[in-house]
């Protein structure tokens with residue numbers, strides 16, 4: 001037991017990072033059943049769709065789980081209301097200021113965990129009243145800040161300046177990464193990419209195979225817009241777009257990511273993996289992944 005397992009009511013201090021669009025209810029429930037903390041991604045989904053996904057998880061498990069709220073989205077506060085109404089244990093707050101959602105959830109029994117890419121945001125989040133900080137290094141999959149810091153640098157720096165518990169995210173794929181995170185002062189970990197290569201993940205089997213074959217050098221930070229970067233798999237399509245960035249329609253490209261995840265067609269869209277893809281060689285059940293990580 002530590003502060004994180006106690007706070008979230010879970011067995012192991014392992015959070016499955018929300019992964020838009022692939023953290024499906026089956027994966028989330030499997031993580032929570034295995035003793036970790038599953039998280040649904042919400043992105044720009046309709047509120048009713050989020051409600052249905054939460055219900056689907058609740059039908060599969062009675063263990064605690066949560067949702068991720070990207071606080072820049074117009075529905076952020078409504079998602080917080082849904083979290084309280086549907087009695088979720090916790091939410092993670094990313095991609096924006098946690099202040100408004102955190103304030104709203106304060107007396108609702110739902111814990112707030114802020115995902116931060118640097119020390120300044122960690123301090124701001126603690127001042128906003130969050131219950132824990134997830135310090136996410138640039139090796140992670142998903143959206144990134146512009147000034148990249150690695151997990152190894154970020155986690156101890158955040159641990160040194162905040163008083164709430166810190167979790168490490170980015171680059172953790174096995175027991176060695178888990179133990180390293182604890183050695184840096186983290187009380188737990190948030191893991192994304194490793195769970196893509198799980199039997200329960202909804203991603204197309206071809207995407208999982210590509211992940212198991214990817215080298216650690218095969219991801220790249222890609223500018224989806226003026227403000228956002230994503231760490232994505234470097235495919236022939238991505239190489240072409242990187243060579244001629246002005247000639248491509250970023251909106252279409254983003255829209256096509258669902259196509260890539262669900263049909264495995266990487267000539268059409270992109271998939272986001274963290275650098276830890278290089279370490280992942282096998283598709284396993286969520287339970288086997290978690291048990292190996294905490295072993």
Ligand SMILES: Cc1cc2nc3c(=O)[nH]c(=O)nc-3n(C[C@H](O)[C@H](O)[C@H](O)COP(=O)(O)O)c2cc1C
Nearest residue numbers: 017018019020094140141142170171191192193274
């Ligand atoms: C495909 C994908 C989608 C992601 N989408 C989100 C998201 O919607 N919200 C969020 O806060 N983090 C998102 N992340 C980040 C993860 O929640 C997690 O912090 C990250 O994957 C940890 O690093 P790792 O990939 O090295 O394990 C995403 C990551 C991946 C790989």
